[in-house]
Amino acid sequence: xxxxxxxxxxxxxxxxxxxxxxxxxxxxxxxxxxxxxxxxxxxxxxxxxxxxxxxxxxxxxxxxxxxxxxxxxxxxxxxxx
Amino acid sequence: xxxxxxxxxxxxxxxxxxxxxxxxxxxxxxxxxxxxxxxxxxxxxxxxxxxxxxxxxxxxxxxxxxxxxxxxxxxxxxxxxxxxxxxxxxxxxxxxxxxxxxxxxxxxxxxxxxxxxxxxxxxxxxxxxxxxxxxxxxxxxxxxxxxxxxxxxxxxxxxxxxxxxxxxxxxxxxxxxxxxxxxxxxxxxxxxxxxxxxxxxxxxxxxxxxxxxxxxxxxxxxxxxxxxxxxxxxxxxxxxxxxxxxxxxxxxxxxxxxxxxxxxxxxxxxxxxxxxxxxxxxxxxxxxxxxxxxxxxxxxxxxxxxxxxxxxxxxxxxxxxxxxxxxxxxxxxxxxxxxxxxxxxxxxxxxxxxxxxxxxxxxxxxxxxxxxxxxxxxxxxxxxxxxxxxxxxxxxxxxxxxxxxxxxxxxxxxx
Numbered sequence: 001x002x003x004x005x006x007x008x009x010x011x012x013x014x015x016x017x018x019x020x021x022x023x024x025x026x027x028x029x030x031x032x033x034x035x036x037x038x039x040x041x042x043x044x045x046x047x048x049x050x051x052x053x054x055x056x057x058x059x060x061x062x063x064x065x066x067x068x069x070x071x072x073x074x075x076x077x078x079x080x081x
Numbered sequence: 082x083x084x085x086x087x088x089x090x091x092x093x094x095x096x097x098x099x100x101x102x103x104x105x106x107x108x109x110x111x112x113x114x115x116x117x118x119x120x121x122x123x124x125x126x127x128x129x130x131x132x133x134x135x136x137x138x139x140x141x142x143x144x145x146x147x148x149x150x151x152x153x154x155x156x157x158x159x160x161x162x163x164x165x166x167x168x169x170x171x172x173x174x175x176x177x178x179x180x181x182x183x184x185x186x187x188x189x190x191x192x193x194x195x196x197x198x199x200x201x202x203x204x205x206x207x208x209x210x211x212x213x214x215x216x217x218x219x220x221x222x223x224x225x226x227x228x229x230x231x232x233x234x235x236x237x238x239x240x241x242x243x244x245x246x247x248x249x250x251x252x253x254x255x256x257x258x259x260x261x262x263x264x265x266x267x268x269x270x271x272x273x274x275x276x277x278x279x280x281x282x283x284x285x286x287x288x289x290x291x292x293x294x295x296x297x298x299x300x301x302x303x304x305x306x307x308x309x310x311x312x313x314x315x316x317x318x319x320x321x322x323x324x325x326x327x328x329x330x331x332x333x334x335x336x337x338x339x340x341x342x343x344x345x346x347x348x349x350x351x352x353x354x355x356x357x358x359x360x361x362x363x364x365x366x367x368x369x370x371x372x373x374x375x376x377x378x379x380x381x382x383x384x385x386x387x388x389x390x391x392x393x394x395x396x397x398x399x400x401x402x403x404x405x406x407x408x409x410x411x412x413x414x415x416x417x418x419x420x421x422x423x424x425x426x427x428x429x430x431x432x433x434x435x436x437x438x439x440x441x442x443x444x445x446x447x448x449x450x451x452x453x454x455x456x457x458x459x460x461x462x463x464x465x466x467x468x469x470x471x472x473x474x475x476x477x478x479x480x481x482x483x484x485x486x487x488x489x490x491x492x493x494x495x496x
Contacts, residue, residue, distance in 0.1 A: 033448055036221065038231065039240045045255065 004051075004075060009068045011046055015039075025068040037062050047071070053078035103421070104444075109437075115144040115334060117460040121437060133465050135438040135455045138330035140303050140412055141384045142460025148377060149333055149370045156369020168195075168362050169351075176368045183375045184341055188301070188309060188326075189318040192347040195362050196354070199298050199327035199338030200226040205354030206294070206325060206340050207234035211263065216256040219265035220244065222273065224296055227265060236263075243270075246281050253289035262291035268311030269299040272446050272454065274413030276304065279315035294323040298338070299413060302331035303385040303459075308378055314410075322346065328367070333374040337363035388412055388459040391466060395457050398470045403484035404477060412457035416473070417450070419487060420494035424451035427476055434472035449496035 005025055012023065016035050029035045035043070044060050047053065055078060064074045099105045109123035119134045143149055156176070166172035181193040196202040203226040207217060215236040219227060222243045231238050239256065241249040249264065256262055264286055266277045279295065286293045297310040305313025312321045323342035328335060340350050350357060363371075378384070392412040399406050405417040418424045424440030431438050431453070442451035457466075477483045482490050 033444065036240065038219070038228070038238045039221070041237060041239045042252070042255070 005068055005072050007050065008047070008071050008075070011050075012043070012068065015042055015046075023068070025072075027068070028066050029068075030062045030066050035065070040065055043071075047075055051075055051079055103425070115139055117142070117458060117462070117465050119437070123432070130432075130435070132432065132435050132437040133461075133469055134458075135436055135469055137334075137456060137458065138299070139334050139458050139460060140299075140331040140388055140456070141378075142458050143331070143374055143377065143384070144334035144460075146377070149373050152373030153366050153370035156372075157366040160365035160369070162366065163364055164361055167358065167360065169358070172361055174365060174368070176365060176372065177362060180363075180368050180372055180375075181339070183372060184339055187375055187379070188324055188341050189312075190321075190324060190341040191344040193339050193341040194347045194350045194354070194357060196338045196340065196356055197360050197362060198329065198336055199296070199325055200229075201356035201360065202325040202327075202338040202340045202354075203227045203230040203296065204233060205230070205356040206323065206346075206350060207231055207236065207263075208355065209350045209353035210346055211236035211261060213237070214260040215263065216259040216261075217263050217265055218249065218252045218256065218291075220267065220270075220277070222270050223265060223267050224271060224298070227267075227296060231265075236261075244275065244278055246278060246285065249282065250285055250289075253285060253291055257289065262289065264291050264293045266293070266295055267299070268295045268297035269304060269411045269413065271299050271413065272415065272441065272452075273407050274409040274411045274415060275407065276300075276311055276314060276410060279311055279317050279321070283315075283317045283320045292322040293320075294325065294342075295321050296325045298325070298327040298330055299411070301326040302374075302378055303388050304411065307382055308385040328363070328371045328374075333367075333370050335367045335370060337367055337371065384459040388457065391459065391461050391463075392457045394463065395455065395466050395470070398466065399473065402470065402474050402477065404473065404482075405485075405487060405490070407452075414455045414457065415452040416455060417452050417487070417490075418482070418494075419449055419451055419491050419496060421451045423480065423482075423490075423494045424453060427453055427480065430476040430479065431472055434475060436469050436472040438469075449491070 048055060065071055109121050111119050111121055112129055113120040115137060117134055119132060120129050121132055122129050160174055160176060164172040177195060181195060184193040207230045211234055213235045217231050217236050217238045219240050220243055221240045239252055241252050264282060269276055282293055300310040302308050304311050312318050323340060323346055325340050326338060328337040340347060396414055399416060407415040418427055421442035424442050428438060428440040438453050438455050440453050
């Protein structure tokens, strides 16, 4: 579980944040402007490839992607299927 | 009566939220024509105040140029006021096609189609040429109209970090399997004033078989040796597949825009771009004015040369005074204040000193990046800029920020 969290967090830091920015597992990502809704496609592709899952478009919402913890919660629903 | 008190309350609550967040926009009424010196009524009902305009897109000072005004009058007399039709029914005059040809020649492209605005050009172009088999890859700081245009299009979208070519290359690799790949960028970024690295982007697009679209609204007429735009500045004229631009800024400043580029893409826009198909195009009076603007620009580079000198003077003056500015080679010069409230207070104090410049903060710019955006014009004389600099220094001293680093300003005022 912690591994997944850290994997997702480090991907987001690398992909979306500027050099001097940091986030916690609960930092709002979309509502605070770190990730815009267009950029979510990269995150979705990363999650699907990394964890060998398929997240339906209806579940890949800005709300479900709004923090590392929420993303991990979503990923877990599909990993365990 | 369907406008019930319940519905009214919904809007009133939202408006209160906007006001409480400090982002309620108010218009300032200008009682003169657009120029370096303007007469402003602000707030509404206040006495009219003469101020120096440091925030218009009138980069070449052509908005009220006598020759442009005269040409517009002549256009009004010879072709009338309105067309009362969309282009493909009975809304196209000879001068509309003449302007399209003139833009094509000026930008060094294959063909051009006019739109009511560049907002409409950006709203229409993506949907007209792309489908769900395709991908749009945009810089993260592109203009809002491009974002809206991408939202209207069924193609997938992704972004790359601002002006980061390694990240763009990763995205081109990630989406290599898509039918059409379209890389999208502003030429000059309107909030930061920096210029896109078009030469490197063109190389990447060639390597990965992608097309490139540039919105040159803040460039056309003055960036590049003869003012053709960022493609001239980056030495890639002829290599940009699609240029969108506006006549509402440097090119006379009235309204209207266009898509210019590959012949087939322009043809697709004529068949499928909804703002072109379902709205009248630019009125004859504006077409006549813009035609004159192109005549002026083709005859001499005097105005863009003056703008370049003015912008260099302004950047040097702010730097020497100890302000933090975003470096670049455009007439958009952001003075960084970082804190949102400071940017608003600073702008108000400048206005009291007779200088009209607006403070921007989140969400218009990233959090903690609040600034005063200044825009230089060929309509400014050095004495305008001297007076503006004097006011900036006076207000800068009041807030004790001259010579401070970003960290020091943030320590003093917060993010």
